[in-house]
Amino acid sequence: xxxxxxxLQIVFWGLYAGCIYxxxxxxxxxxxxxxxxxxxxxxxxxxxxxxxxxxIFALSGLNPYAIILLTMLVLVSIGGFxxxxxxxxxxxxxxxxxxxxxxxxxxxxxxVAAVIWSDRWQSIQxxxxxxxxxxxxxxxxxxxxxxxxVTTAILTGLYLFLERTQVGxxxxxxxxxxxxxxxxxIDVERMDMLSFGIGSALAAAAGTLWVVSGQVFNPYxxxxxxxxxxxxxxxxxxxxxxxxxxxxLLYGLAENATAFLVGGPWKDAVSFIVLIVVLIIxxxxxxxxxxx
Amino acid sequence: xxxxDSGRLFRYSTLLCxxxxxxxxxxGDIYLLNLLVLMLIFIIFASSxxxxxxxxxxxxxxxxxxxxGAYASTLIAVKTGLSPFIALxxxxxxxxxxxxxxxxxxxxxxxxxxAMVTFGFAIITQTxxxxxxxxxxxxxxxxxxxxLLSAAIPGNSFIEYYSILGIAALSIxxxxxxxxxxxxxxxxxxxxxxxxxxxxxxxxxxxxxxGFAASAFLAGVAGALxxxxxxxxxxxxxxxxxxFLPVIYTIFGGxxxxxxxxxxxxxxxxxxxxxxxxxxxxxxxxxIGLILILVVIFLPRGLVSLPEEIRKxxxxxxxxxxxxxxxxx
Numbered sequence: 207x208x209x210x211x212x213x214l215q216i217v218f219w220g221l222y223a224g225c226i227y228x229x230x231x232x233x234x235x236x237x238x239x240x241x242x243x244x245x246x247x248x249x250x251x252x253x254x255x256x257x258x259x260x261x262i263f264a265l266s267g268l269n270p271y272a273i274i275l276l277t278m279l280v281l282v283s284i285g286g287f288x289x290x291x292x293x294x295x296x297x298x299x300x301x302x303x304x305x306x307x308x309x310x311x312x313x314x315x316x317x318v319a320a321v322i323w324s325d326r327w328q329s330i331q332x333x334x335x336x337x338x339x340x341x342x343x344x345x346x347x348x349x350x351x352x353x354x355x356v357t358t359a360i361l362t363g364l365y366l367f368l369e370r371t372q373v374g375x376x377x378x379x380x381x382x383x384x385x386x387x388x389x390x391x392i393d394v395e396r397m398d399m400l401s402f403g404i405g406s407a408l409a410a411a412a413g414t415l416w417v418v419s420g421q422v423f424n425p426y427x428x429x430x431x432x433x434x435x436x437x438x439x440x441x442x443x444x445x446x447x448x449x450x451x452x453x454x455l456l457y458g459l460a461e462n463a464t465a466f467l468v469g470g471p472w473k474d475a476v477s478f479i480v481l482i483v484v485l486i487i488x489x490x491x492x493x494x495x496x497x498x
Numbered sequence: 499x500x501x502x503d504s505g506r507l508f509r510y511s512t513l514l515c516x517x518x519x520x521x522x523x524x525x526g527d528i529y530l531l532n533l534l535v536l537m538l539i540f541i542i543f544a545s546s547x548x549x550x551x552x553x554x555x556x557x558x559x560x561x562x563x564x565x566x567g568a569y570a571s572t573l574i575a576v577k578t579g580l581s582p583f584i585a586l587x588x589x590x591x592x593x594x595x596x597x598x599x600x601x602x603x604x605x606x607x608x609x610x611x612x613a614m615v616t617f618g619f620a621i622i623t624q625t626x627x628x629x630x631x632x633x634x635x636x637x638x639x640x641x642x643x644x645x646l647l648s649a650a651i652p653g654n655s656f657i658e659y660y661s662i663l664g665i666a667a668l669s670i671x672x673x674x675x676x677x678x679x680x681x682x683x684x685x686x687x688x689x690x691x692x693x694x695x696x697x698x699x700x701x702x703x704x705x706x707x708x709g710f711a712a713s714a715f716l717a718g719v720a721g722a723l724x725x726x727x728x729x730x731x732x733x734x735x736x737x738x739x740x741x742f743l744p745v746i747y748t749i750f751g752g753x754x755x756x757x758x759x760x761x762x763x764x765x766x767x768x769x770x771x772x773x774x775x776x777x778x779x780x781x782x783x784x785x786i787g788l789i790l791i792l793v794v795i796f797l798p799r800g801l802v803s804l805p806e807e808i809r810k811x812x813x814x815x816x817x818x819x820x821x822x823x824x825x826x827x
Contacts, residue, residue, distance in 0.1 A: 244610045246558075295795045301609040302556065306749050307794045309558075309742050313787025317780040325780070429738050433621070436614045444610075475625035478618035485611060486603050 211343035220459035222350040225357040226412045228454025230435035233408030239381035239445040240401040246308030249432025250315035251406040255413025256423040270418040278407035285406025289399045319425035327422045353415045437481040537767045538666040539724045544759035546716030547744035553709025554689035558613045559620030561740035567593040567718020568725035572643040582646050582726045589722040590715040597714025601707045624736035640732030643725045752800025
């Protein structure tokens, strides 16, 4: 019989990890929905988010959770620039080009960060580290609770933006039918840039949460979370935001359960084994449409 | 796709490169010799990736095969006492076997899905090597690997260099022969249009698997060569950098051409090494990343298509007055 305390701990830690993954995956899917591209350098935005947060924190000493908005703002502009300068010229020239371009971006971002901030592992300390809330038989770090609340707030904000604002509706229209959106006078290229920027900002938010939870970061940390985000969007369906959210949480839970059951080093591998098995059975993902 | 390869200019430059490669060790510079050895190994590695691309597939985790070949060859040489020269192709065979398995799982996957699964596969391999297989592989601390040639042999570095040059030349000739054969035609058919290929009696699955196995074999040989050259192997060999390098070299030189991976590897290794000598440790990767982005946007068929592109642009320039005249009439 598994101890209830341990079970609860696995669930809470899994949900916390899931929050970071789902923000990454939601960003990827928002971009995919509108532009039909997968940015393999998406993890680099998480890494940049982590560094920008740490830099602002070191400069201002503000509460790190307040910095999340600033960080997102910085990354919206970086993401917009990347879309305009790199992805727009190759849009529609083939899926391979996107992958190759992303590899170039990974090299550029990783090493720009290494030049500016060195390639050492770093970490910052949240003002709430060391404070825990007892929930039933386990005690949960306060930071993890705040992270779950912040993630919920960001997702609610995204939902309201997409559902209630004019621009949000234009983004959804573009993602549903690009040509139709063009016909009714939506500037689809602006929507591309905007959704790429927002997607990058969501990755940056994940980076902020990564940093404030006390996890270490270096310029090369982005790749592994990014691959996990790919796994999530494959499982949850390309372009589906609810799929990314549920998939992200499930992935976090599965990963923590694996780490507990078979040991830490397997954490990264087992999830890929699951992914590969799913893809063998359904080559377009669990909820992927059988297009083409 | 073959067009940029043909032509007298190309044949002469190939001969010139070969001649340079043959006489280079005469300088007696050990630094240069080491650089050339690494260049040759990555020419094999990049060509193996290119071969996979020629069969209509791709991989973002080719380091897996590079590393498996290296570990397998090392273990075979250590456990049996065989010469690394014999262990080398055996390491390649092990890599090909694993490649076949991966090929089987990937046979229905395309583009992003294929890229993600192969990307993940390199990580799984690394995890296995440092956890379950650690008693054999030495975990994170790695394994000492026998040198290709014992240091006691006089002139060993020269013999090593010429052996690797021979293996690289052989690999490229083998790919050339393969692409010129019926198999190469089948690859092209599948690459261009799978449905039509199937309709004309080409079994895509068989050729896909063949492409995966052949590519993994060459990648494994390249990995084994590198490790026998350095004399040590660690799990870092499965790193993302090692997976990306053959892709970058091939795209830069020209995807799907025989010369592309060679030109890409030579030029980018020189650029990277040159920048490194200026003390630009991280900056050189920024520059290589920027070069890759620029090539993808402005020269999608790589450096080998540059003469053709220039000629095209030139011609268009010359034609312009004629066009405007006809318009007036």
